[in-house]
Amino acid sequence: MKNSFINLLAEQYGIALNLQQQKSLFHKDGPGLVLAVPGAGKTTLLICRTAYLILVHNINPRNILSVTFSKASARDMSHRFQQLFKDITPQEVHFSTIHSFAYSVLRQFAVKQNIRYTFIEQEKQSMNKARLLKHIYREIHQDYLTEDKLEELSNAISYIKNMMISRSQIHTTAFEIDRLTEIYTQYENYKKNRFLIDFDDMLCLALDILQKNPSTLDRYRQQYPYIQVDEAQDTSKIQHEIIRLLAAPSNNLFMVADDDQSIYGFRGAFPEVLLRFREDYPTAKLFYLEQNYRSTQDIVHVSNRFISQNQHRYPKKLFTENPAHQPIEILSLQDEEDQLAYLTDELKHILPASTAAILYRNNLSAVPVLEMLDRCGIPFCIRDTKLHFFKHWVVQDILAFLDLSMNHFDLESFERIYYKMNRYVTKAAVDYVKSKHNKQSVFDSLIQFSGFPSYQKERMADLKKSFTELAAKTPLEALLFIENDLNYNDYLQINSKRLKYSYATLQMILSNLKRIASHTGSFIEFLERLHQLPGLMEASKQLRKNAVYLSTIHSAKGLEFDHVFIIDLVDGQFPTASSTAEQAAGNSTAMEEERRLFYVAMTRARSNLKLLSSSFYNGAPVKPSPFLKEVKGYISLGLQNKKGLNLRADSSPLWSHIVKPFSKKKTLPHPFFEGAAVHHASFGEGIIKEIRQDVLSVDFNKIGLRSLSLNLCIEKQLLTLIQSP
Numbered sequence: 001m002k003n004s005f006i007n008l009l010a011e012q013y014g015i016a017l018n019l020q021q022q023k024s025l026f027h028k029d030g031p032g033l034v035l036a037v038p039g040a041g042k043t044t045l046l047i048c049r050t051a052y053l054i055l056v057h058n059i060n061p062r063n064i065l066s067v068t069f070s071k072a073s074a075r076d077m078s079h080r081f082q083q084l085f086k087d088i089t090p091q092e093v094h095f096s097t098i099h100s101f102a103y104s105v106l107r108q109f110a111v112k113q114n115i116r117y118t119f120i121e122q123e124k125q126s127m128n129k130a131r132l133l134k135h136i137y138r139e140i141h142q143d144y145l146t147e148d149k150l151e152e153l154s155n156a157i158s159y160i161k162n163m164m165i166s167r168s169q170i171h172t173t174a175f176e177i178d179r180l181t182e183i184y185t186q187y188e189n190y191k192k193n194r195f196l197i198d199f200d201d202m203l204c205l206a207l208d209i210l211q212k213n214p215s216t217l218d219r220y221r222q223q224y225p226y227i228q229v230d231e232a233q234d235t236s237k238i239q240h241e242i243i244r245l246l247a248a249p250s251n252n253l254f255m256v257a258d259d260d261q262s263i264y265g266f267r268g269a270f271p272e273v274l275l276r277f278r279e280d281y282p283t284a285k286l287f288y289l290e291q292n293y294r295s296t297q298d299i300v301h302v303s304n305r306f307i308s309q310n311q312h313r314y315p316k317k318l319f320t321e322n323p324a325h326q327p328i329e330i331l332s333l334q335d336e337e338d339q340l341a342y343l344t345d346e347l348k349h350i351l352p353a354s355t356a357a358i359l360y361r362n363n364l365s366a367v368p369v370l371e372m373l374d375r376c377g378i379p380f381c382i383r384d385t386k387l388h389f390f391k392h393w394v395v396q397d398i399l400a401f402l403d404l405s406m407n408h409f410d411l412e413s414f415e416r417i418y419y420k421m422n423r424y425v426t427k428a429a430v431d432y433v434k435s436k437h438n439k440q441s442v443f444d445s446l447i448q449f450s451g452f453p454s455y456q457k458e459r460m461a462d463l464k465k466s467f468t469e470l471a472a473k474t475p476l477e478a479l480l481f482i483e484n485d486l487n488y489n490d491y492l493q494i495n496s497k498r499l500k501y502s503y504a505t506l507q508m509i510l511s512n513l514k515r516i517a518s519h520t521g522s523f524i525e526f527l528e529r530l531h532q533l534p535g536l537m538e539a540s541k542q543l544r545k546n547a548v549y550l551s552t553i554h555s556a557k558g559l560e561f562d563h564v565f566i567i568d569l570v571d572g573q574f575p576t577a578s579s580t581a582e583q584a585a586g587n588s589t590a591m592e593e594e595r596r597l598f599y600v601a602m603t604r605a606r607s608n609l610k611l612l613s614s615s616f617y618n619g620a621p622v623k624p625s626p627f628l629k630e631v632k633g634y635i636s637l638g639l640q641n642k643k644g645l646n647l648r649a650d651s652s653p654l655w656s657h658i659v660k661p662f663s664k665k666k667t668l669p670h671p672f673f674e675g676a677a678v679h680h681a682s683f684g685e686g687i688i689k690e691i692r693q694d695v696l697s698v699d700f701n702k703i704g705l706r707s708l709s710l711n712l713c714i715e716k717q718l719l720t721l722i723q724s725p
């Protein structure tokens with residue numbers, strides 16, 4: 001029977017399962033855990049096993065509960081099953097998320113009890129989740145909750161529920177949200193009294209119903225004697241609890257997971273269940289899928305070595321029969337500008353564009369990339385919707401500076417920024433300015449305010465002058481002026497801790513703004529661009545064909561591309577500074593998750609993997625990500641194995657083509673030379689300090705030393721020669 005099913009799969013459906021896949025597929029009764037590597041055919045296995053249970057064991061599809069973590073995976077499984085096996089049964093074969101199973105439990109219960117639950121996430125609600133959390137936060141803290149802090153709070157609430165943390169234990173969590181227990185309690189009370197539920201309440205309520213109603217639990221157990229779980233590494237503690245309860249006592253539980261791809265710790269994923277599966281189910285069978293069908297040997301070899309450094313994992317031997325293609329490339333570029341120029345150049349040659357993806361750790365990295373791709377006419381598709389950059393308060397502050405410079409009567413902008421410039425403007429002075437609103441400009445009111453001593457009035461006159469000067473500047477000059485001359489940078493640096501932001505993040509936001517500003521000639525153009533980019537981003541979601549894919553690594557899970565570029569690989573960004581600090585203090589949990597994240601990123605690539613770092617980031621010198629050094633070592637080991645040579649990585653000729661600085665590119669003919677005075681369309685005047693192939697280092701009068709792509713300057717006619725020295 002078994003053999004004929006395998007033959008049927010091969011002959012009729014064109015699926016030649018390997019021996020490891022076959023072994024796990026034949027596991028029918030009792031607990032089984034399949035540990036798989038990336039691209040090993042986990043989903044292939046699950047849909048084939050579903051067909052096997054139906055065809056060979058005559059199990060009614062209604063009696064199989066197949067669940068996975070995300071809606072996208074459930075849809076993918078369903079689609080793939082339908083494509084292959086739709087003719088094997090007249091019954092519908094279901095693949096769903098655990099949330100959707102929990103919802104069906106809740107719905108049936110609610111109908112019986114005559115309760116009407118409403119989802120609080122729904123936008124139409126007068127008090128939806130976001131509004132409610134903002135309201136509670138304001139009541140408790142007398143302060144506004146920003147969009148990114150809202151996301152953090154929302155994640156914290158989700159984590160508490162998914163990890164089944166009791167209210168009395170909330171204070172033990174690591175979230176940096178003051179009075180979290182109080183916020184959580186008020187949020188829960190508000191919902192409870194109105195039969196409102198959020199996404200994770202479905203899980204809490206379903207578990208509660210199953211625990212408290214033995215007859216209901218029994219009914220579900222009888223309906224689903226076979227349970228299959230895909231992506232089990234992403235399953236949270238409460239989800240595992242629901243599954244554990246349902247599967248008992250027969251425990252016909254078949255879980256497929258890659259513990260090395262568990263990257264949702266912050267949302268409550270609980271892969272520990274996998275690590276102690278044998279303790280929870282002593283009769284459990286363990287299976288391995290170690291053959292990768294996706295990537296070339298180079299990628300598989302390096303990824304395998306890299307992930308093996310984690311301690312808390314099931315050791316696996318990732319291998320592939322795919323050929324070697326070309327070694328992974330590590331590119332050390334000068335700065336982000338250089339990185340963008342490199343990407344543009346590479347992407348021009350990749351056809352169709354949809355075979356390429358640009359992946360990043362932090363979704364702020366997307367901003368300059370999408371701006372550049374749009375400018376260069378390269379179509380892109382961006383999946384992540386939670387990019388708060390354009391609404392961020394730092395961006396809003398900068399816009400208020402610009403607005404006030406253009407309209408000295410703009411009281412709203414003045415109130416937003418007056419205390420962010422270190423100009424000692426008192427509350428009484430602000431009240432006076434308000435009382436004179438519409439009659440005279442805010443600056444004239446400040447100069448006239450009788451409560452100020454004469455030296456302070458002089459300062460106010462200077463401030464007026466500064467804002468008049470500001471209005472005459474180019475957008476980039478204006479941003480630099482706000483940062484430095486109007487002390488906004490100092491404000492960010494001094495207050496970042498109090499505002500619970502890392503200063504590096506705030507700098508990155510300013511940096512992104514400057515990059516956008518550098519490509520615009522006037523305030524209006526700059527404002528229009530800021531307005532246009534979120535719209536382009538939204539519209540890009542519809543584009544998939546022939547568009548480069550931009551994604552955080554988290555959102556790229558499960559996807560694969562011929563060409564993968566992982567960008568911004570600098571120390572402190574990836575791995576994050578906090579994971580490095582925690583590791584130094586003896587706790588490697590966060591660092592292990594960073595490593596898994598990097599592993600997920602590398603294993604998205606089929607054949608071309610490029611890892612990009614830079615020497616400067618946000619204007620400051622940085623070190624490359626320590627992950628790169630490690631990867632370099634593994635690449636060279638791979639080369640040694642292939643060639644049977646014992647070469648030192650940094651001296652071998654083989655090595656030199658792996659570390660390929662961008663500056664090795666051919667440059668177009670140009671009139672520039674070191675020492676020449678030049679004028680740049682955005683950065684103004686400066687002196688060329690160095691020309692190394694395509695990298696031009698210019699010391700600008702206004703912004704200091706910058707590295708530019710020479711080719712880009714020539715192509716876009718950005719740079720002109722002023723005079724010889």
Ligand SMILES: Nc1ncnc2c1ncn2[C@@H]1O[C@H](COP(=O)(O)OP(=O)(O)OP(=O)(O)O)[C@@H](O)[C@H]1O
Nearest residue numbers: 016017018038039040041042043044293294558559
């Ligand atoms: N036995 C096999 N022979 C040939 N190709 C296979 C086999 N099993 C799976 N594949 C192919 O390998 C690729 C990866 O399979 P699948 O998407 O199921 O992997 P996965 O384990 O879910 O990957 P990941 O976890 O990295 O997202 C698919 O293109 C699939 O068709």
